[in-house]
Amino acid sequence: WKLQVETGAFSTTDRRVFNYDKDVYILYNPWCCEDLVFMPEERFLDEYILADVGKIWVGPYGSSRGREWVFGQFDKSVLPAAMLMFSKSGFSDTSRGDPIKSTRLISKMVNSNDDDGILVGRWDGDYGDGTAPASWTGSVPILEEYLQNEESVCYGQCWVFSGVTTTICRALGIPSRVVSNLVSAHDTNASLSIDKYYDTNDEELDFDPTNPTGEDSIWNYHVWNDVYMARPDLPTGYGGWQAIDATPQETSDGVYQCGPTSLEAIKQGKVGFNYDVAFMVASVNADLMRWKEDPNAPMGYARIYCNKYHIGRMILTKKPFLFDPNGDKDREDITLEYKAKEGTEFERVSLMNAVRGLKSAQSFFSVPENIKADVDFDLVDLDKIKIGEDYEIVVNINNKSDEVRHIRAVLSSSSVFYTGVKAKLIKKAEGSFSVPPRSTETMRLEIRADDYLNKLVEYCIMKIYAIATVDETKETWADEDDFQVVKPTIQIQMPSKTIPIKKPVLVKLSFVNPLKKRLTNCKFQLAGPSLVRNQGIGHRDVGPGGLVEVETQMVPQVAGEQTIVATFAARELMDITGSVKVDVYDDED
Structure with missing residues (x-):
C-alpha cells in the first residue's frame, strides 16, 4: 500500500499533503480479538508469530530428529517476496484480508506447479542445476532468490515447502506452526486406505490395478503447516488450528493446493467440510490394506490383511518457548489433536464417518478379509x-x-x-x-x-x-x-557461548567423514538471524574417515539469545546438520 496524509485546519480550505515514499504493509493482527487470526492465549504468539528459528521433525518413525530451520520472517526480503507471490497469482486485493483465502493461496503458490510459485519440488536426488533441499538452512535465501530473479527456485521437498510457508504466514501475522506426520499416507483415489497389491506368486505389484491414474504410497514422514484462525464458513467449533500443505501431492479444485482444513473436522471425519478433509483424514488415519490376486474375488483381488494403526504413528511440532540444539526436549506430540487414540471406539467411528461420506472408500472397506x-x-x-x-x-x-x-x-x-x-x-x-x-x-x-x-x-x-x-x-x-x-552431526565450536555484540567471533564447523570413500564437491552453509547471513563455505575433497573442518568469522548485530544453524552437503553425502545457541551481550548495558 501507499500512504498519504492530508492535514488542514477547520477554519481554512488549505490542505497539506504528505506522501510517504516507502511501501506500507497492512498485516493481520493475532493480538486483536476482532481479527479472524486472533489467538486467545497471547503468550503462544511468542512462538507462532515471533520465533524466527525453529525445528522441523524429519526422518522415519523411531529415528526422527528435529532439523533446525531459520524462518527469518523479519528479514527485509520476506514481505516483498510475499507480495511478488500474491501478484503472480492474480490474487485480488480484497481477498488478501481473508485468512482462509490467503492461506489456501499460500499453499498453492509456495510450490511452482501453478502460476510460477516459489519452489520447484524434486525428489529423485538429482539437484545439479539447483540447490539440494538438504542444503538449505532456512527460508531467507530461497525468498531472496525468488524476489531477485522473479522465477521459481530449485529445489524443495516437503519440509522446505513447510519452512517457507511458516515464514510467509508469520510475516503476514498469521500464527503458524510446522507439523510432521511420521508414516504419512498419500491416498491417490480417496479410498481412505493405502492399498498394496500382490500377484499369485507373492510379488508386490508396482502399479495399482484399480486406479490407472496412480498408486498409493506411504511417506516415511511428511511435513505441512497448521495456521490459526476462526472459520466463519464452518459450523461453530471448527475454528482454531487449520492444516495447509504446500507440497504438491494432489490437486484440489484443479490446482496443487491443500487446506485450510480444520483439525477438528479431520478428527471427526467431516469430509463434507471445506477444504480437503478427506485427503487429510487419509494422511493421518488411513488403513493399510494388502490385496492378493484372486479371480474369485469381486474386485479380482482378495483382502488378505488390514493394519488399522500403521498410518500417522506420531504427529509432531516444536514445543513453544523451548529450543534444544542437542536433542528433542523441544518436541511436542500433537497426534491427539488430529485423531482420537488409535484403537478406541471414537477413532474407528470417526474414520467410518469419513468412509460413509465417500463412495470411493465404501467399496474398499466393505470387503472382508479372506483369511484362515x-x-x-x-x-x-x-x-x-x-x-x-x-x-x-x-x-x-x-x-x-x-x-x-x-x-x-x-x-x-x-x-x-x-x-x-x-x-x-x-x-x-x-x-x-x-x-x-x-x-x-x-x-x-x-x-x-x-x-x-x-x-x-x-x-x-x-x-x-x-x-x-x-x-x-x-x-x-x-x-x-x-x-x-x-550420520554424524556438525559440531559448532566457538571461544564461548556468551559473545559480545558487534565484535568478530571465530566459528569452527567440523565432523568426521563416516564413509569408506572420498567426499567431493563439499560445501557448508551457515545462517543465524542477526549473526551471520546465509554464508556458503567450500571445502576441499576429504578422504575416508577424514576430518571435515572449516573456520569463519561472524559479527553479532543484536543482543539476546540467538541460534546458529549449519548444513553440509557433498556429492556422496548430504543431510548433515548442526546448531548451537549463543547469548549475545552488549557491553554498554
Missing part, C-alpha cells in the same frame, strides 16, 4: 543403525495349529527415498520350510555394511520387507519396516 489364520508372523522393527554397521531382518513365526505348516517366504531389503519410493535392492532371499505343531521358528537375513553402503540414497533410509504364505491354509502375510542409517 493359524500361524502368527511378526517382523521385528529396526529403529536406526549407525552408518557402517551390519543389520538383519528377523521374522518370528508361531504355529498355533495342531498340524505341521509348510511356509514359503521372501525376505528383502532396499534403500528408499523418504517418499517411500524404492531406490536400490540391497539383498533378497527366498525359500520354503516347515514349522512343527504348536511351535515357533525364526527367519533371519543378515545384511552387511558392504552390501548397502554403495546403495544408499539421500537421507539414508532403508526398508526391510517380508512376505510369507502358508501352503495348507493359503494364508498370506506381509509386513515392512523403514529405518534410518544415522
Whole structure:
C-alpha cells in the first residue's frame, strides 16, 4: 500500500499533503480479538508469530530428529517476496484480508506447479542445476532468490515447502506452526486406505490395478503447516488450528493446493467440510490394506490383511518457548489433536464417518478379509543403525495349529527415498520350510555394511520387507519396516557461548567423514538471524574417515539469545546438520 496524509485546519480550505515514499504493509493482527487470526492465549504468539528459528521433525518413525530451520520472517526480503507471490497469482486485493483465502493461496503458490510459485519440488536426488533441499538452512535465501530473479527456485521437498510457508504466514501475522506426520499416507483415489497389491506368486505389484491414474504410497514422514484462525464458513467449533500443505501431492479444485482444513473436522471425519478433509483424514488415519490376486474375488483381488494403526504413528511440532540444539526436549506430540487414540471406539467411528461420506472408500472397506489364520508372523522393527554397521531382518513365526505348516517366504531389503519410493535392492532371499505343531521358528537375513553402503540414497533410509504364505491354509502375510542409517552431526565450536555484540567471533564447523570413500564437491552453509547471513563455505575433497573442518568469522548485530544453524552437503553425502545457541551481550548495558 501507499500512504498519504492530508492535514488542514477547520477554519481554512488549505490542505497539506504528505506522501510517504516507502511501501506500507497492512498485516493481520493475532493480538486483536476482532481479527479472524486472533489467538486467545497471547503468550503462544511468542512462538507462532515471533520465533524466527525453529525445528522441523524429519526422518522415519523411531529415528526422527528435529532439523533446525531459520524462518527469518523479519528479514527485509520476506514481505516483498510475499507480495511478488500474491501478484503472480492474480490474487485480488480484497481477498488478501481473508485468512482462509490467503492461506489456501499460500499453499498453492509456495510450490511452482501453478502460476510460477516459489519452489520447484524434486525428489529423485538429482539437484545439479539447483540447490539440494538438504542444503538449505532456512527460508531467507530461497525468498531472496525468488524476489531477485522473479522465477521459481530449485529445489524443495516437503519440509522446505513447510519452512517457507511458516515464514510467509508469520510475516503476514498469521500464527503458524510446522507439523510432521511420521508414516504419512498419500491416498491417490480417496479410498481412505493405502492399498498394496500382490500377484499369485507373492510379488508386490508396482502399479495399482484399480486406479490407472496412480498408486498409493506411504511417506516415511511428511511435513505441512497448521495456521490459526476462526472459520466463519464452518459450523461453530471448527475454528482454531487449520492444516495447509504446500507440497504438491494432489490437486484440489484443479490446482496443487491443500487446506485450510480444520483439525477438528479431520478428527471427526467431516469430509463434507471445506477444504480437503478427506485427503487429510487419509494422511493421518488411513488403513493399510494388502490385496492378493484372486479371480474369485469381486474386485479380482482378495483382502488378505488390514493394519488399522500403521498410518500417522506420531504427529509432531516444536514445543513453544523451548529450543534444544542437542536433542528433542523441544518436541511436542500433537497426534491427539488430529485423531482420537488409535484403537478406541471414537477413532474407528470417526474414520467410518469419513468412509460413509465417500463412495470411493465404501467399496474398499466393505470387503472382508479372506483369511484362515493359524500361524502368527511378526517382523521385528529396526529403529536406526549407525552408518557402517551390519543389520538383519528377523521374522518370528508361531504355529498355533495342531498340524505341521509348510511356509514359503521372501525376505528383502532396499534403500528408499523418504517418499517411500524404492531406490536400490540391497539383498533378497527366498525359500520354503516347515514349522512343527504348536511351535515357533525364526527367519533371519543378515545384511552387511558392504552390501548397502554403495546403495544408499539421500537421507539414508532403508526398508526391510517380508512376505510369507502358508501352503495348507493359503494364508498370506506381509509386513515392512523403514529405518534410518544415522550420520554424524556438525559440531559448532566457538571461544564461548556468551559473545559480545558487534565484535568478530571465530566459528569452527567440523565432523568426521563416516564413509569408506572420498567426499567431493563439499560445501557448508551457515545462517543465524542477526549473526551471520546465509554464508556458503567450500571445502576441499576429504578422504575416508577424514576430518571435515572449516573456520569463519561472524559479527553479532543484536543482543539476546540467538541460534546458529549449519548444513553440509557433498556429492556422496548430504543431510548433515548442526546448531548451537549463543547469548549475545552488549557491553554498554
